[in-house]
Amino acid sequence: METRDVISLISKIREKVNRFILSELTKNGIDDIGTSHGDIIYALMKTPKLTMADISKRINKDKSTVTALVDKLVRLGYVTKERDKEDARVVYVALTDKGSELESIFESVSAEMLDVFYLNVSEQEKQELLRILKKIYNNF
Amino acid sequence: METRDVISLISKIREKVNRFILSELTKNGIDDIGTSHGDIIYALMKTPKLTMADISKRINKDKSTVTALVDKLVRLGYVTKERDKEDARVVYVALTDKGSELESIFESVSAEMLDVFYLNVSEQEKQELLRILKKIYNNF
C-alpha cells in the first residue's frame, strides 16, 4: 500500500512546484499567466522560434491547448505568431521584447525553485532519482 | 539543466498513469468517470464513510472541486450524501451498492497499474524513490 503513495507524492510535489512558481512570479509582478504559459515562454527563451507543434511536444500538451495558451500570450504581448513562407500551415511563435524581458525573472524563479526542490538532496540522490524515474517513465 | 528534467518527468509520469488508469477502466466498461472520481471511490472503499472535508484532504483537491466531483458520482449512482445528525454542516459520503461493485475492478486496475509502474524497479529502488520524494515533498 505504501508503494501507491509514490504516485500520490508525485501529484502533490507537482502541485507544490506549480504553486511555488506562481507565487514567485506574482512576487515579481507577473500574475497574468499560469505555469503552462510559463513553460512556453521558457521554451522560447531556449529556442527563439518554435512551431505550434514544437511547443506542443515540448510542454507535453495537446495542440488545441497550445493554441489557446499561445493566443493568450499573444494578447498579453509576450509572443507573436507568424506563418511560414514555404508551408502555409506552419505557424512560428517567438518572444516579443516584452516577453524577452521576462528572462531574468524566469531564470531566478527557476533557480530558486530548484534550490528548494533539491534542498538536502545529494548529487547522488539526484542522479538516482532521475534514473529510477526514467525507468518508470519508460514502463508505460 | 538535466536536473530540471525531473520535474518534467514527474508531470509526464503522472499523465501516463492517469491515461493508463482511464484506459483500463474503459476496458472494464467504466467510462463515465475520471481519475479524480476514481480517487474518491477508492478512498471510500478503504473508509466506508467520509465527510466532504475528509475527501478533500484525501485526494488533495479543493472543497469546491470535491462538491462537483461527488455530485457527479451521486448522479451516476455510485455514492450517496447524508447530513450529519449532530452537526448540520457536515455531509457524509458513502458508496452505494453500485459503487461497491466497482471494488474488484478498481483493485485489479490498481494492481495492473502498479505492475507496470514498478516493472524492473527493485524493492531497494522503490524504497529509495519513496525516501527521496518524501524529502523533496517536505522541502516546500
Added chain:
DNA sequence: CTCATTTAGTTTTATATCAAACTATTTATC
C-alpha cells in the same frame, strides 16, 4: 495530373479545477 491521404493548426464542446464569495451552522468570547 488527379484524387486520396496526411498534416498543421484552429474551432468547438465538455469538463475538471481553483478561488472567491456565499449561506447556514457551530464555536468562542464577553
Added chain:
DNA sequence: GATAAATAGTTTGATATAAAACTAAATGAG
C-alpha cells in the same frame, strides 16, 4: 444570552485542458 468569529459545504465565475471535428495546405499514390 448576545455577538463575533470560525467552520462545512455550496455557489459562482473564470480558466486550463483534452478530444473530436474542422479547414486549409501539403504529400503520396496511381
